[in-house]
Amino acid sequence: MHIPSLNxxxxxxxxxxxxxxxxxxxxNPGFLFVENIPSYDSAQLLKWTRWFFTDLxxxxxxxxxxxxxxxYMPAQSGKSSYKEIFEIGAFENPHxxxxxxxxxxxxxxxxxxxxxxxxxxxxxxSFHKQMSSVGANLLKWLNGSVAKxxxxxxxxxxxxxxxxxxxxxxxxxEDDALLLSSKDGQRPLHCSEHSDGGxxxxxxxxxxxxxxxxxxxxxxEDVELEGREGLVVxxxxxxxxxxxxxxxxxxxxxxxxxxxxxxxxxxxxxFFEPKWSAAFDGKPYGELVLDHxxxxxxxxxxxxxxxxxxxx
Numbered sequence: 001m002h003i004p005s006l007n008x009x010x011x012x013x014x015x016x017x018x019x020x021x022x023x024x025x026x027x028n029p030g031f032l033f034v035e036n037i038p039s040y041d042s043a044q045l046l047k048w049t050r051w052f053f054t055d056l057x058x059x060x061x062x063x064x065x066x067x068x069x070x071x072y073m074p075a076q077s078g079k080s081s082y083k084e085i086f087e088i089g090a091f092e093n094p095h096x097x098x099x100x101x102x103x104x105x106x107x108x109x110x111x112x113x114x115x116x117x118x119x120x121x122x123x124x125x126s127f128h129k130q131m132s133s134v135g136a137n138l139l140k141w142l143n144g145s146v147a148k149x150x151x152x153x154x155x156x157x158x159x160x161x162x163x164x165x166x167x168x169x170x171x172x173x174e175d176d177a178l179l180l181s182s183k184d185g186q187r188p189l190h191c192s193e194h195s196d197g198g199x200x201x202x203x204x205x206x207x208x209x210x211x212x213x214x215x216x217x218x219x220x221e222d223v224e225l226e227g228r229e230g231l232v233v234x235x236x237x238x239x240x241x242x243x244x245x246x247x248x249x250x251x252x253x254x255x256x257x258x259x260x261x262x263x264x265x266x267x268x269x270x271f272f273e274p275k276w277s278a279a280f281d282g283k284p285y286g287e288l289v290l291d292h293x294x295x296x297x298x299x300x301x302x303x304x305x306x307x308x309x310x311x312x
Contacts, residue, residue, distance in 0.1 A: 030254030
């Protein structure tokens, strides 16, 4: 499947046209390819992604297991999603709490870093800021096409919960039970069928194939990415709800999955999310995210924090 594209640099000069293109793409197929992004450097991003997952030792990575939300999560055999993750939140959030878990706002967790990694930390700070800017512009242009009388950007500022996630998809061990049961034809799945729960996802794929979209005909199609430099963008269920609340009911959070290529694979999604206190359905957005996170097997420590909150 060849998904529609948006020239980001040109859109900076014509946000109205950009908003129309974004809305059309999110109606069908629900995905968009954003290209010609000034200063976006996928080669540097891939270099640092490989550095974290292949140059750092397993022992060094495991020192960064989340507290309870940010940090490193190892791959879990026997689960439908098989991947290693390293997550980073906003750098400027004053609510971050490096020494203890805040039961009231556990998603505003401190970032964890390997030792002696100032260059990596500097790169991550810069890339998080760049993706936040791209996400804010896409949101602003879509906002202009759907709800001109409401400013959505205020929901995201300041101190958003936006997350930068580095992902490594290793091959499953041969004795993993799901190697046989979690398949697309003859290919195992790295990540099972799902739709995103949040707002806007900006994905760096490094030209790896494997990403598949579910069509209206209930068929799976590979997303064509070879030779395309930019970001794969899709929306989540909360963005669908926000559009519906403003009269636009046709956008969709398209179901997708990742097929195992039989080799190592990397990707880096950026989840552009509102601030904790942004109100949806009479609840802070952060509380809605906590409910959604209960379904994710990789967040064991976060599940423990949620249980501690619920027991109070």
